[in-house]
Amino acid sequence: MGKICLILGGARSGKSRFAIDLAQKRAQKVVYLATGLSRVVSFTKVTENRKGTPAFVTSGLSVDEEMAARIEKHRQSRPRNWRTVEASDDVTKKVAGLDPDTGLVIVDCLTFFISNLLGRWNFTEEGSQIKESLIEDTVMEEMELLLEEIKASPADFIVVSNEVGMGLVPPYPLGRIFRDLMGRAHQLLAEAADEAYLLVAGLPQKLK
Template sequence: MTSILVLGGARSGKSAFAQKAAETAVLAGSPVLIATGQAFDDEMAERIARHQADRGESWRTVEAPLALAEAIAALPADAVAVVDCLTLWLSNLMLDERDIAAAATALVEAVAACPARLWLVSNEVGLGLVPETPLGRRFRDEAGRLHQRLAQAVDEVYFVAAGLPLKLKPQG
């Protein structure tokens, strides 16, 4: 098992980095994308279609807008998978008024037990201005807590900016 957390800002290259690494790691079969996005509007539908086209037909997609821990737990040992992305999953949980602490615990446990090679992609939202609204501040705080917990649970952590990955864990 190898699990990798890939953090970065919007359009930083984090998804491309994770996808390329996963494609390189595949020995047989197809890489798996565990998608958390939902097409609530035309813009999001276009984004999803663009991501699908960028990945190509070699990828198998599993939709998991809420049941992410379960999707990860179902991966076989020989799978190579990318979860894209955790902040969309967090948004989905908040919109559905789910227990975020319980869902985060289930996710961390699923990642720790996952026998597959797994990349987890997420937006680092804590580097900018303090959000103006209470909901925005709650989202930023929940994302930060989730990232900290996952960073402790995974084998490697990368931060991607301008398409360049910086390895944060393990050092050396």
């Protein structure tokens, strides 16, 4: 089992940049794992026999041109020798199938992993028709399976995620379920992590 680092922050807080900087200092063979569909994520060649290189896992769902541009900007910010792996709905399997000599994996970000899991459910406007406890338990089971694979890997992991629990209460059921799930997932990861940071205005605050 390698070390786990959790990085939280709001939109444009600098969390992805901080994750990249950490990875560059800590490893050479990086896998960037993308947990969402993307038309623009590319796969780059990596020298296979060099141990200690970081691995980066991206997570972005490209549903329109604006999102595509955001994902492309993130891709351009990563070193060219890092390998990008796209995993829209099989993140856990992708983690389990990583090369054993991978030095470090960046999962960026957990937010899309959770939202993609929620996307498997059919929601209605009436809260009474949403089995919230069943949905939350099912999604958290998937989260626990992912964490088990992360712990089983010899690679170090940097997991990036959006802190969404500091704003207003969402006015609709799906938004509240998503917010609550993110909070539970963050607590699960933070407990298992060796390090945890909160990014505010580009400044990392060490929590653990």
